[in-house]
Amino acid sequence: MDIYGGRDPVELPAYSIPEVARLIRVPQATVRSWALGRRYPTVDDRRKLFEPVIRIADAASRWLSFRNLVELHVLSAIRRDHGVRLGEVRKAVDYLRRRFKSRHPLADEQMQTDGTNLFVERYGELVDASDQGQMAMKVCLSSYLDRIERDARGAAIRLYPFTTSREEPDRRTVVIDPRVQFGRPCLSGTGMPTAVIAERFLAGDSPQEIAQDIGLSSDAIEEAIRYESRAA
Template sequence: MSLGLIRPAHPASNPVTQRTPTRYPLRDGADPAAAGVYGVSEAAGYLHLPARTVRDWAFGREYPTGGGRARSVALIEPADPNGRRLSFLNLVEIHIIASLRRVHRVKAQPVRRAIAYLKKEFGSRRPLLDHHMLTDGTSLFVERYGSLVSVSEAGQLHIRECLEAHLQRVEWDENHHPIRLYPFTHPGTTTAPRFVAINPRVRMGQPCIAGTGVPTAIIAQRHAAGDSVAGLAADYGRSAEEVEEAIRYERRAAA
């Protein structure tokens, strides 16, 4: 079977088919990493987070007050706030903030204040993506966040370890700009292999088997339609482990 041929899968038996994203052409000269190409549900699925969490972090949320209702300020600057669309850069920012979910119940206000602190320290619009975050930025963020929520020193150490593990899943170019994200595929661990990659310049940011342009969704669709792991590995010239990881990733995203 040729690599371009995809066996159809019945939509009723294949939930992955239902979330195949729609992409629109970028303007000439537009940075694909900054373009708003992801909907909230799509971004949440790729990062294995609740859609409500991603929506609140990216666009804020309404909450009741004594005088009516108010809206919280978002933790990040979404690429397209009016169209409720997120960029690859937003995806990486949310991926980094999500590290706190693994060790501490995220409190939005301390995160917001910690990010504001980094903006002031680094003079950066997106401090979580600034190259300083790879050095002293991690300590500054953890210390500020930890002090705001009264996390112990042991708790801060745990947060830092998890934050660093998330930063290591991001590949940066020579100018310290994020160019690839290797999302986690195994629940409850920060040591999953880098077999799945999101690159804004490949398949318009769809998750693919790392080093290829083969979307993980296609692998999962074909597997759901009856193709074996061994057969898919042979068709695409990849290892069985990579194919299994792509399927595992898509199953988590669909769930």
């Protein structure tokens, strides 16, 4: 039985803006600006729409797909350490869109090869970033791109969100897979939602008790709790 109606779950509108903000730990206002654009005042007291950076799955209902989630995960790499000038970021993404002939260049496999250099160089030109600043952006982007798992065609199929910091790049305890639990964060390889584990912990169960009940290590349980507490 095809529960997706013949559609690729990667493309289905599955996440609200508040949920995306929680999953990638970015303010809702920032996600809204990236996904929907933003109106700003002009000198003649009119309000002009600043175009969104990405193209979301369902603009009418303001719901985003897993692919959109991956795009915003990549964008959050720049925002976290370098700040974001929305106009310049959109221009840099538009440049990649034309160069790669892709609607979602930030989520494409090319972003992990020449895309990173092209994006940083283009963005760096627009904001007059130093060589050192551009190199720092490339390193930061690479660490975020490494959290994306791809299939044989290069399409993003899973995202391993950071549960602590980029200083622990090999920790992949939590996964977001659009084909498992409708794309909600789970412990890798189990299908167990991290939200369920966090609820049990808040209800008074210890990590050791939860681990024993579901047959996982205490470390994995603590990682799930940590992720949910940081995402809250």
